[in-house]
Amino acid sequence: RAHLAAIEALNPRLNAYISATPELALAQAEAADAALARGEGRALTGIPLAIKDLFCTAGTRTTAGSRILGNFVPPYESTVSGNLLRDGAVFLGKANLDEFAMGSSNTTSAFGPVENPWKREGEAETFLVPGGSSGGSAAAVAARLALGATATDTGGSIRQPAAFCGIAGIKPTYGRCSRFGIVAFASSLDQAGPVARTVEDCAILLGSMAGFDPKDSTSADIAVPDFAAACARGVKGLRIGIPREYRLDGLPAEIAALWEQGMAWLKAEGAELVEISLPHTKYALPTYYIVAPAEASSNLARYDGVRFGLRENGEDLKDLYERTRAAGFGEEVRRRILIGTYVLSAGYYDAYYLKAQQVRALIKRDFDQAWEKVDAILTPATPSAAFGRDEKQDDPVAMYLNDVFTVTANLAGIPGLAVPAGQDVKGLPLGLQVLGKPFDEETVFAVGGAIE
Numbered sequence: 001r002a003h004l005a006a007i008e009a010l011n012p013r014l015n016a017y018i019s020a021t022p023e024l025a026l027a028q029a030e031a032a033d034a035a036l037a038r039g040e041g042r043a044l045t046g047i048p049l050a051i052k053d054l055f056c057t058a059g060t061r062t063t064a065g066s067r068i069l070g071n072f073v074p075p076y077e078s079t080v081s082g083n084l085l086r087d088g089a090v091f092l093g094k095a096n097l098d099e100f101a102m103g104s105s106n107t108t109s110a111f112g113p114v115e116n117p118w119k120r121e122g123e124a125e126t127f128l129v130p131g132g133s134s135g136g137s138a139a140a141v142a143a144r145l146a147l148g149a150t151a152t153d154t155g156g157s158i159r160q161p162a163a164f165c166g167i168a169g170i171k172p173t174y175g176r177c178s179r180f181g182i183v184a185f186a187s188s189l190d191q192a193g194p195v196a197r198t199v200e201d202c203a204i205l206l207g208s209m210a211g212f213d214p215k216d217s218t219s220a221d222i223a224v225p226d227f228a229a230a231c232a233r234g235v236k237g238l239r240i241g242i243p244r245e246y247r248l249d250g251l252p253a254e255i256a257a258l259w260e261q262g263m264a265w266l267k268a269e270g271a272e273l274v275e276i277s278l279p280h281t282k283y284a285l286p287t288y289y290i291v292a293p294a295e296a297s298s299n300l301a302r303y304d305g306v307r308f309g310l311r312e313n314g315e316d317l318k319d320l321y322e323r324t325r326a327a328g329f330g331e332e333v334r335r336r337i338l339i340g341t342y343v344l345s346a347g348y349y350d351a352y353y354l355k356a357q358q359v360r361a362l363i364k365r366d367f368d369q370a371w372e373k374v375d376a377i378l379t380p381a382t383p384s385a386a387f388g389r390d391e392k393q394d395d396p397v398a399m400y401l402n403d404v405f406t407v408t409a410n411l412a413g414i415p416g417l418a419v420p421a422g423q424d425v426k427g428l429p430l431g432l433q434v435l436g437k438p439f440d441e442e443t444v445f446a447v448g449g450a451i452e
């Protein structure tokens with residue numbers, strides 16, 4: 001009830017939820033009370049969560065932040081949200097996001113932008129973005145409108161909003177969480193994960209969300225370890241890689257200082273710092289912004305006005321498709337479909353898509369080689385703190401540059417954790433990122449726990 005009251009008071013301003021579901025939440029909470037009274041409490045019994053509106057929830061509208069799914073009520077539950085329900089969680093509602101999870105500022109949602117609850121010192125009027133695409137999830141947790149939330153990360157959408165909102169978030173190894181029932185953006189990059197106020201809360205939530213699912217052919221049949229126990233392991237004797245190529249030209253001094261501070265903390269806790277090279281880092285953003293739109297253009301072909309969601313009637317079938325898609329998709333989604341269609345088209349496929357796939361393999365190989373020398377890697381999570389709503393909006397490339405530290409983990413399929421670690425000169429939160437070996441989230445949590 002406290003969370004529902006907080007949502008009622010603050011959501012009109014923050015817009016973190018597209019749909020609050022108070023009746024459902026109260027019914028689930030009563031069931032949780034009854035389960036506890038019977039001595040049948042589970043890992044998350046009664047824990048109130050926000051669910052990113054990209055996860056299908058049976059009987060509750062799931063929009064993906066798009067007009068084209070504005071009236072879509074799924075008949076089934078995503079595996080990840082179903083796992084949380086199995087463990088007793090209470091769902092407060094569906095969290096806002098960039099349309100189809102495309103964006104870094106939660107300004108492309110058809111349901112309006114999300115406001116970051118944080119303010120620059122002395123600038124109470126400036127509307128700051130919460131990051132994206134999981135901006136609603138991160139803002140809800142930061143503003144105490146949920147204890148934790150589900151999110152997804154295709155190129156940084158868990159880690160960047162977590163960093164902008166001063167909370168923790170992990171993108172696990174590709175295959176750790178089932179993608180069944182999550183609206184697809186770029187299937188070879190998409191992963192679900194939690195955002196929460198602490199690293200340990202993320203570990204507890206991930207423990208419920210993760211696990212093999214025969215309904216997702218890319219789901220990994222690997223046991224889910226006790227992530228929460230790993231958070232307090234410490235870093236004594238661990239080798240932490242510091243990648244030379246992440247010292248970008250023009251990296252703001254406060255981000256460089258945050259990174260140095262993180263290194264000093266880990267060293268003081270007994271870790272060994274090792275300089276490493278990830279030589280193909282400079283190709284990561286261009287590679288990502290070919291692979292992700294290519295897969296998106298293919299995935300979004302299903303929104304044709306016939307099978308689900310919005311339908312605008314036309315004179316014939318082609319006219320129906322065109323009117324539906326013109327009315328249903330926002331500007332950024334159209335841009336991605338156009339880029340994706342272009343890079344996959346005959347004549348350009350080899351030069352763009354195939355080349356990007358080859359470079360992706362090199363980026364992955366850089367990490368494979370690094371793991372011979374180090375147990376985890378430390379980098380900044382983002383190149384800046386949260387920015388204003390009106391900044392970068394008319395420059396897609398400036399927006400894409402936000403993802404410079406995060407996209408490599410998706411291209412390589414490895415886990416990445418954002419940990420709140422400091423603040424900028426205006427008092428805004430800044431985050432560090434811990435990258436780890438495939439399926440070694442435990443070490444990532446150990447390093448994150450030591451930083452926190």
Ligand code: GLN
Nearest residue numbers: 101103153154155156157
């Ligand atoms: N900002 C990136 C993009 O716009 C990543 C989004 C995501 O991870 N879903 O594609």
